[in-house]
Amino acid sequence: MRTVLITGGTGSLGSATIRGLVRYPGWHVVVTGRDLARTTERAEVLSADLGTPVTPVELDLESLDAVRTFTREWPARELPPLHALVCNAGTMVVSGLRHTADGHEVTFAINHLAHFLLANLLRQHLTEPARIVFVSSDTHDPARRHGFPAPRYTSGHELARPADTGGDPMEAGRRQYTASKLCAVLTAYQMDRVFGADQRISVNAFDPGMMPGTGLARDYNPFFRFAWKYLMPALTVLPRNFHTTRTSGAALAHLIADPALDGVSGKYFQGRRPSRSSAESYDPDRAAELWRSSAELVGMPELAETP
DSSP states (O other): OEEEEETTTTSHHHHHHHHHGGGSOSEEEEEEESSHHHHHHHHHHHHHHHTOOEEEEEOOTTOHHHHHHHHHTGGGGOOSOEEEEEEOOOOOOOSSOOBOTTSOBHHHIIIIIHHHHHHHHHGGGEEEEEEEEEEOOGGGOTTSOSSOOOOOOSOHHHHHSOOOOSSOHHHHHHHHHHHHHHHHHHHHHHHHHHHOTTSSEEEEEEEOOBOTTSGGGTTSOHHHHHIIIIIGGGGGGSSSSBOOHHHHHHHHHHHHHOGGGTTOOSOEEETTEEEOOOGGGGOHHHHHHHHHHHHHHTTOGGGGGOO
């Protein structure tokens, strides 16, 4: 039996991924959520439906202290060996600039900083060969047609504490989201350089495609929330990067568990296929700067010296 940890694992994509993992026997799934009662309820339903062990654990990704506590307490959970980590939980805030208790902008804090810290702290608990997957999005790539503003990356510190320019909060929030998804790809590539030199820890980025109907639009206005939930799912029949959660979940389960991907690392997957990410994501200097600034922001200066 092997363990996979999926942050936000009872959400739409997380639940679909657990269903997809049924094809690969021998996995124990740990899912995290901010609301333990709600996470437990959903985990119990999934476990009963699928006959797969699903363990719920409370984790508030807005808090770096909560991430540190979670990783310190990991050995006490006495779970099967940890072979995979999926950095899946995410948010997009478009109603105005908001910061966590640590002083970091919320979208960047949850989508990037918390997962950066989690992966680095859990490294000591990974049983090799292991896999780490960062869930990104094609919205990180301005060359693709998706309707999102291009990410504006200057430094990790500026993304953590962006200036409030008084402009359109929706535009600013969506741009912060695309920047966080660029950070997911940059981090996957840099972590592959740092962790995966011997291919014992594979690190990849994953684009699930647009999945209308999920909770991503929770901070939008009521009209757009309605359209996202009830109207836009019809777009999944088009030959573009729109997918149902079932399709994307099956692809993510493949990336976690399929033996054919043993040793495959430092790649960007669109669904089941390796693909090219944005031109900016291949900039090694930018990836190194993000790694250093993220290490400083999460209070792990020793990581800042990692090449």
